[in-house]
Amino acid sequence: MQSRSVDRYVFATTAGGITVSGWDGLPAQLEIFTVTVTVGSETVPDMRFYGGLDHHPIRREIQGWGVAVELAGVMQMLDAITTAKTDIGEVRAALVDIAETLERKWLGEGVRGASTPDSLRCFGDCPRCEANVADVRRIRAEVNRRRERYQYPDRYPYAVSGRSVHRITCREVKRSMQSLGFTSDTAEDEERLFRIELRAYTHTDVRHEEPRLPLTPEEFDRWRAERVGPQGGLRYQPCKICNPDIALA
Numbered sequence: 360m361q362s363r364s365v366d367r368y369v370f371a372t373t374a375g376g377i378t379v380s381g382w383d384g385l386p387a388q389l390e391i392f393t394v395t396v397t398v399g400s401e402t403v404p405d406m407r408f409y410g411g412l413d414h415h416p417i418r419r420e421i422q423g424w425g426v427a428v429e430l431a432g433v434m435q436m437l438d439a440i441t442t443a444k445t446d447i448g449e450v451r452a453a454l455v456d457i458a459e460t461l462e463r464k465w466l467g468e469g470v471r472g473a474s475t476p477d478s479l480r481c482f483g484d485c486p487r488c489e490a491n492v493a494d495v496r497r498i499r500a501e502v503n504r505r506r507e508r509y510q511y512p513d514r515y516p517y518a519v520s521g522r523s524v525h526r527i528t529c530r531e532v533k534r535s536m537q538s539l540g541f542t543s544d545t546a547e548d549e550e551r552l553f554r555i556e557l558r559a560y561t562h563t564d565v566r567h568e569e570p571r572l573p574l575t576p577e578e579f580d581r582w583r584a585e586r587v588g589p590q591g592g593l594r595y596q597p598c599k600i601c602n603p604d605i606a607l608a
């Protein structure tokens with residue numbers, strides 16, 4: 360088969376190109392490729408193909424998945440079949456060749472955190488993701504527990520993480536409560552968002568920061584007691600932003 364070169368066609372002059380909303384609702388980079396495609400005696404010049412767009416998982420086992428195409432170019436090919444300038448096998452082979460070329464490029468770049476065709480097609484439902492379901496559910500439950508506590512600052516006047524102690528009113532605590540973006544109103548949405556988070560957890564380096572842990576005064580006393588060394592040294596420190604009123608001994 361004759362080879363086709365797929366060259367990146369720089370469509371946008373601004374750095375970074377065009378940003379679109381990706382399958383997971385996060386910003387994705389629209390990529391535009393221009394390919395002159397010859398099928399039989401018909402040539403479709405400068406035909407556009409697009410990457411970075413949203414594709415339904417229902418067709419992910421079919422060749423060509425993950426690539427969008429300029430429909431008018433496809434029409435020209437169909438017309439060429441009708442007039443016997445090419446045949447349907449040649450058209451199909453050409454489109455598959457382009458899709459596979461683009462997929463090799465994306466896998467080389469680690470698009471969607473993927474290094475294999477299967478992981479590229481994962482929507483939070485591959486075997487690796489399924490193995491992490493319990494972990495991600497546990498993380499979400501803990502995040503929800505902390506956010507719930509945050510609603511009652513009188514009951515939970517302190518918040519901790521690592522070595523740091525904050526007042527519950529500290530802006531750093533507030534920021535940490537907002538760090539995990541996935542909240543939803545409906546069960547269906549909840550499941551969809553869970554799968555997005557699961558996929559990110561499994562296939563990418565994305566790790567959401569856990570909110571600071573709000574504590575009651577009694578819980579805080581215990582937390583603090585566990586962080587006093589044998590020689591009386593303290594393994595905790597008050598936040599410099601909110602300067603919580605705690606005894607340092």
Ligand SMILES: [Zn+2]
Nearest residue numbers: 481484485488
């Ligand atoms: Zn997966």
Ligand SMILES: [Zn+2]
Nearest residue numbers: 525529598601
């Ligand atoms: Zn603070």
